[in-house]
Each structure stands twice: as structure tokens, then as C-alpha cells.
Amino acid sequence: MxxxxxxxxxxxxxxxxxxxxxxxxxxxxxxxxxxxxxxxxxxxxxxxxxxxxxxxxxxxxxxxxxxxxxxxxxxxxxxxxxxxxxxxxxxxxxxxxxxxxxxxxxxxxxxxxxxxxxxxxxxxxxxxxxxxxxxxxxxxxxxxxxxxxxxxxxxxxxxxxxxxxxxxxxxxxxxxxxxxxxxxxxxxxxxxxxxxxxxxxxxxxxxxxxxxxxxxxxxxxxxxxxxxxxxxxxxxxxxxxxxxxxxxxxRTLYLRVRHASATALFLASRLQRHPKVQQVLYPGLPEHPGHEIACRQMDGGFGGMLSIRVAGGRAAGLGLAKSTRVFVPATSLGGVESLIEHRKTIEGEASILPDDLLRLSVGIEHPGDLLADLEQALERLAP
Ligand SMILES: Cc1ncc(COP(=O)(O)O)c(C=O)c1O
The missing domain is CATH 3.40.640.10 (Type I PLP-dependent aspartate aminotransferase-like (Major domain))
Incomplete structure (x- = not known):
């Protein structure tokens, strides 16, 4: 070596x-x-x-x-x-x-x-x-x-x-x-x-x-x-x-993480403007309270993980997790396949997390497919 x-x-x-x-x-x-x-x-x-x-x-x-x-x-x-x-x-x-x-x-x-x-x-x-x-x-x-x-x-x-x-x-x-x-x-x-x-x-x-x-x-x-x-x-x-x-x-860590980071930033920026999304939690967004520190201590991206809070509370959160076709409804993160998860269901009622929070682990699929998938799932939520 x-x-x-x-x-x-x-x-x-x-x-x-x-x-x-x-x-x-x-x-x-x-x-x-x-x-x-x-x-x-x-x-x-x-x-x-x-x-x-x-x-x-x-x-x-x-x-x-x-x-x-x-x-x-x-x-x-x-x-x-x-x-x-x-x-x-x-x-x-x-x-x-x-x-x-x-x-x-x-x-x-x-x-x-x-x-x-x-x-x-x-x-x-x-x-x-x-x-x-x-x-x-x-x-x-x-x-x-x-x-x-x-x-x-x-x-x-x-x-x-x-x-x-x-x-x-x-x-x-x-x-x-x-x-x-x-x-x-x-x-x-x-x-x-x-x-x-x-x-x-x-x-x-x-x-x-x-x-x-x-x-x-x-x-x-x-x-x-x-x-x-x-x-x-x-x-x-x-x-x-x-x-x-x-x-x-x-061996492929650098390629995977950079691709997932770029896609996560793309998704975060687009979801932020979606009428059914109340909040996007992603350190790469200038509005994020930790953005300035993240810019200082992270180099080359802000990671492939983000969470979103949807309008409509628990029912909407669960509804979204059940209606994606590309994002897989499963726990864990950091794999090549994108995952979506309603964290409150996993952590239980004692969890400090809001009912409407979904965690997204962004994989290495085509960014357009991932965005289209989330948009079609959001469209299916009650107005
Ligand atoms: C940030 C973080 N740290 C630690 C762990 C625990 O790791 P493991 O499941 O490999 O025991 C997890 C698991 O989800 C995690 O997300």
C-alpha cells in the first residue's frame, strides 16, 4: 500500500x-x-x-x-x-x-x-x-x-x-x-x-x-x-x-456524495417554492440558520440529506411517504437509492419531531426523476 x-x-x-x-x-x-x-x-x-x-x-x-x-x-x-x-x-x-x-x-x-x-x-x-x-x-x-x-x-x-x-x-x-x-x-x-x-x-x-x-x-x-x-x-x-x-x-465515496449533495441542493431549492411545502430543512439553503457556519466548515456541498415539513400535518406527512414511486419508503440513509421516511412514526409519540416532517435521503438517481416523483406525490395531497 x-x-x-x-x-x-x-x-x-x-x-x-x-x-x-x-x-x-x-x-x-x-x-x-x-x-x-x-x-x-x-x-x-x-x-x-x-x-x-x-x-x-x-x-x-x-x-x-x-x-x-x-x-x-x-x-x-x-x-x-x-x-x-x-x-x-x-x-x-x-x-x-x-x-x-x-x-x-x-x-x-x-x-x-x-x-x-x-x-x-x-x-x-x-x-x-x-x-x-x-x-x-x-x-x-x-x-x-x-x-x-x-x-x-x-x-x-x-x-x-x-x-x-x-x-x-x-x-x-x-x-x-x-x-x-x-x-x-x-x-x-x-x-x-x-x-x-x-x-x-x-x-x-x-x-x-x-x-x-x-x-x-x-x-x-x-x-x-x-x-x-x-x-x-x-x-x-x-x-x-x-x-x-x-x-x-x-472507492466510489467521493463521486456518490458529491452527486447526492448537488441533487439535494437542487431539490431543496425547488421544494422551498412548492405551495404544499411549509419548510425545507437543508444547510445548503441561505435561509437555514446554520448556513453561514456550514459554508465555513463544509467544503464542496452540504450533503445529501434534507427534511421537509408539509402543509396538512401528520396525515399529509404520512400521505406523502406513501405516494412516492422513486423515493423508497424505508428507514436509513446514505445509499445509492433515495429514501423517504416519516420520522415520527419511527421514533414514536415521545419524539421531539413535528408530525409533518419527512426525511429525504437523496441517492444518485437522475435529479429530474426525483423532483418529478416528489411533485406528483405532493399533488396527490389534499388541497
Ligand atoms: C447520524 C447517525 N449516527 C449514528 C447512527 C447509528 O448507526 P448504525 O445504525 O450503523 O448503528 C445513525 C443511524 O441511523 C445515524 O443516522
Missing amino acids: SQDNDLKPETLAAQALHFLDAETGAVVPPLHPSTTFARDADYAPRGASTYSRYGGPAVDQVEALLARLEGGAGALVFASGLASSAAVVMALKPGDRLVCHAHIYWGFREWLEDFCPRFGLDLRLIDMTDAAQLDAALEGGAALVWTETPSNPLWEVIDIAAVAEKARAAGARLAVDSTAATPVLQRPLELGADIVMHSATKYLNGHSDVLAGALATRQADDFWQRVRFNRTGVGAMLGAFEAWLLLRGL
Whole structure:
């Protein structure tokens, strides 16, 4: 594998760090499903791998690529995005304070609200778009600040550099869930974050056929070693086949994300003018409250995710989700196929989300087909 520092990330991704199989010249790495690896005549490991809960060739390859794409000192892949987030939180000690943006991916917030009190962690859920709330939560110090930007599914934008500075002053590490942005559009470690997290299930893999999580770190320090130990200790390692598929997905990451971003901006601008759409939540729109920060910290687009609020409340929201023909009514995001979802149905009545909100994950289909599909579905809503 080449470590050429002058190559651009899209080159590193397309060539999986210029992988060439030493024996055969194959440009695609072989898949090693083996869980165990034989030792040599001196009883020493023959290569880097011994047992697949600790890692394996495909895991090593995909981690090396992810570390380069995020500009980190190392990367770790996990069996899911949530497993990777949990490994960071479980590296804290009882009594530590965790300051977290409240409007993050709801599944993680739900887990934090259950786990933190039972393990003696002082969880402070705040609106991190409000600097005063962050200052108050950091008063007296903290161990970890967790944020997500743009945040799912309201697509709020958090100023990573500003939060990083405050976190550092309070003695806390900053971890950023950058799933919606990907390293194509946003590199949190360069903005001062300590750890960047991805649900690799989404854009990094990009084909809706792998469940995976990933972390990259600015420093391979003791905290990072504890995170690694948590992965091994609870067996949250990514499987060999999933790691192999993830590496394949990453080869087209830059093309996919740029195309989806351009289409999402096109759709957001057009939907904003539609009489049956009350609000479009997309950081690429100048009207979005986080637009100016997004312009500063994102490069090359604002992502393929947007949400819309339709006139007519819950019935209209559900009606729209049921009447698209190209957008598939399914959960998740970041795949090549566009998805539409009525989030309140998924999150339940306790959800903070409005009844009329639909989340759109924009894929790589023709932009005109996607717009026409949404327009025909909107037309079918009651006037
Ligand atoms: C922003 C974000 N972070 C984390 C997760 C959790 O990832 P996974 O489903 O891979 O565990 C999700 C899942 O939807 C997500 O959207």
C-alpha cells in the first residue's frame, strides 16, 4: 500500500490506498473469511492477524484508508455505528460529565439516557447551537463533548471549531458524529475535534448492504487505546466480509456524495417554492440558520440529506411517504437509492419531531426523476 502524502483523498479512496496483491497483482484485495490465523514454526504470528475479534486483513485495510481520509492518527471499525459511539462513551469513568447536543440521532440519545445514569455518568443534553447553553454545561469541567453535524433529522449545524475550543478549555475531548457530511465534505479532526464517528452503514459504504461503524482519532492516546479495548472486550468488531464490502463502497465515496449533495441542493431549492411545502430543512439553503457556519466548515456541498415539513400535518406527512414511486419508503440513509421516511412514526409519540416532517435521503438517481416523483406525490395531497 502506498503512503504517498501528495495524493488527493479521492485518489486514495478510488485505489483503496493503491492496493495491489503482491502475489497475483489483483487490484481488489482477496477476502479472508478465516477467524483464525496459523502461527509459524517459531510459534510467532505470521502476519498482523491472529483472531478476527482483534482484526484481520480487510479490517486493517479499511481502517488505514479511513484514517487517511479523515486525516487521523488511526481509525477503528465496529459492527455498527452505535457500537462505535458506545465504545467512546464506555471509555469514560463514573462521575465524568458528558455534554451532548440534544438533537442527535435519536437511537444514540435513547441509549445515552438509559446508560449514563446507570453507570454514574453526568449526562447534560443541551441545544449546542446556543453558545450560552454550552458554556453553562461546561462550567466546572467535563470529560467528553458529543455532537453531530449536520444533525439527523433536523440538519442543524454545529460550529465544530468553536465547540472544540470550549471543550478543550473545559478539559473535555470533542467527538463529532459526521455521518451525514462524510470526509468528502467535512473533516472534524482538522477543525479541532478529537474523535470523528460515522455510521458507516450510511454513505461510507453507500449501498445499503453493510451495518458498520467507524471512528478516527486525532491522537492515538490512552483514551483511544481504551476505546479499542472496549471494541475487543465486548466483541463489537466488524466482520471480514462487511469490512471487505465497506472498502469496496469507499472507492466510489467521493463521486456518490458529491452527486447526492448537488441533487439535494437542487431539490431543496425547488421544494422551498412548492405551495404544499411549509419548510425545507437543508444547510445548503441561505435561509437555514446554520448556513453561514456550514459554508465555513463544509467544503464542496452540504450533503445529501434534507427534511421537509408539509402543509396538512401528520396525515399529509404520512400521505406523502406513501405516494412516492422513486423515493423508497424505508428507514436509513446514505445509499445509492433515495429514501423517504416519516420520522415520527419511527421514533414514536415521545419524539421531539413535528408530525409533518419527512426525511429525504437523496441517492444518485437522475435529479429530474426525483423532483418529478416528489411533485406528483405532493399533488396527490389534499388541497
Ligand atoms: C447520524 C447517525 N449516527 C449514528 C447512527 C447509528 O448507526 P448504525 O445504525 O450503523 O448503528 C445513525 C443511524 O441511523 C445515524 O443516522
